[in-house]
Amino acid sequence: MPIYTRCIQPQSIDPILFTNREDEYRHIKEILRSIILARGEDERRLMIHGDRGTGKSIFLRKVLSDLKQEIDFIPVIVDGKTSRNAEELLRDVCENLALELRGEYKRDEKAICEISYLDEISRVSTVTKGWARSRAEEIEATAGAEIGILNFFKLRVGIGGKETGIEELTRTVEIEIDSRFLRQLLSHVIETVSSDLDKEVVIAIDSLDQIHDKDQIAEFVHEIFKHRKSLIIAVLRSEAITLEFHRSFRDPIVIKDLSGDALREILAKRIENCPEKEILDQKLPPIADKLRAITVNPLSFLTWVHFLCTNTELDPETMFDDLKGFVSNFYGVDPENASVISKFFLNAGNPFLTRAEIVKQTEISEGDSETMTENGILVPDNLYKPQKYRISPDLAFFKLDT
Ligand SMILES: Nc1ncnc2c1ncn2[C@@H]1O[C@H](COP(=O)(O)OP(=O)(O)O)[C@@H](O)[C@H]1O
Numbered sequence: 001m002p003i004y005t006r007c008i009q010p011q012s013i014d015p016i017l018f019t020n021r022e023d024e025y026r027h028i029k030e031i032l033r034s035i036i037l038a039r040g041e042d043e044r045r046l047m048i049h050g051d052r053g054t055g056k057s058i059f060l061r062k063v064l065s066d067l068k069q070e071i072d073f074i075p076v077i078v079d080g081k082t083s084r085n086a087e088e089l090l091r092d093v094c095e096n097l098a099l100e101l102r103g104e105y106k107r108d109e110k111a112i113c114e115i116s117y118l119d120e121i122s123r124v125s126t127v128t129k130g131w132a133r134s135r136a137e138e139i140e141a142t143a144g145a146e147i148g149i150l151n152f153f154k155l156r157v158g159i160g161g162k163e164t165g166i167e168e169l170t171r172t173v174e175i176e177i178d179s180r181f182l183r184q185l186l187s188h189v190i191e192t193v194s195s196d197l198d199k200e201v202v203i204a205i206d207s208l209d210q211i212h213d214k215d216q217i218a219e220f221v222h223e224i225f226k227h228r229k230s231l232i233i234a235v236l237r238s239e240a241i242t243l244e245f246h247r248s249f250r251d252p253i254v255i256k257d258l259s260g261d262a263l264r265e266i267l268a269k270r271i272e273n274c275p276e277k278e279i280l281d282q283k284l285p286p287i288a289d290k291l292r293a294i295t296v297n298p299l300s301f302l303t304w305v306h307f308l309c310t311n312t313e314l315d316p317e318t319m320f321d322d323l324k325g326f327v328s329n330f331y332g333v334d335p336e337n338a339s340v341i342s343k344f345f346l347n348a349g350n351p352f353l354t355r356a357e358i359v360k361q362t363e364i365s366e367g368d369s370e371t372m373t374e375n376g377i378l379v380p381d382n383l384y385k386p387q388k389y390r391i392s393p394d395l396a397f398f399k400l401d402t
């Protein structure tokens, strides 16, 4: 019987699960602290990168949540995974900023009123001038601190004071809420809020490489950098780093591979309070020990362990064949094909190779190699101009058979 446990959580980035990386943790936390405290300095940016699944996302959340206990700032974390393009990412920043500000301005009637319009704007594609005017009137009727929305309506939408005859005629004129509008709105609100609360707004964009429309990553970086009022942290996979990133971020931080011991602790932490702890403690160690000897990637390691727990008998004897089932389940490719290509790469030390080299040296067809790129079995060296590929760390379990 498989063990239907939910404790392995290969996708979780809950900072509560974080272990290890003490040195990097201290180092990055201090860098971040100093950048946050260097208020007023221009162009404060930090880029964190590394391979898929090395632990960038959990690291970011852990460091920010711990730092929040020590110094006062407003963290706004968004994730490229859930956005199609640059505009959607900016909308997420607005929405999450609104959420954070609700906590900051609990008892401020005016601010709360403005925050609800910040939230509303983040969800619509156009507003009319009339809409902005009536919102402005509602805001004006309240009292307390402002987050800058009213002011922005006045500056950008041109409403203020008593409604003029001309304005009355332009009530139905639509204003497009595009990237430019959102960026200006954000700049305005962030500037108002950070000086009013005397707190820094830190915008962290996780999985920036995962925006669906890849061409827009550069655009987003461009957009967000026009905004100089807050600290920006970008987290992405190494293969997505373009020249533009290199120019914009001077001292990137790399999240490196983890040791086998670290992987053991990561797993132990997940099982610590698990309802299935007893049986997992009994059946998992022989399997987990074999797996952590062949990978340095926590995501691959946890994904295999989770798959084996919930789909197999956790038998070390059949574990290799069981994991072939993982390849067909997760990647939708024939495990035998995957086996040929994986073993080839693993024997060669997993170098980056051109497609022609792969086809020639492994004798898999051009078509199959294309499918494997689409399925994520072959990982490019560069997201935009891929020239070379190597095997995904998820396939490293074929080492068990070499
Ligand atoms: N230091 C760590 N402590 C505990 N779990 C970790 C650690 N590093 C990575 N993980 C786990 O490994 C998986 C992949 O981590 P994630 O942060 O999503 O990687 P990335 O963002 O680099 O792709 C997640 O399940 C995460 O919880």
Ligand SMILES: [Mg+2]
Pocket (backbone or CB within 6 Å): 056, 057, 058, 206, 207
């Ligand atoms: Mg991530």
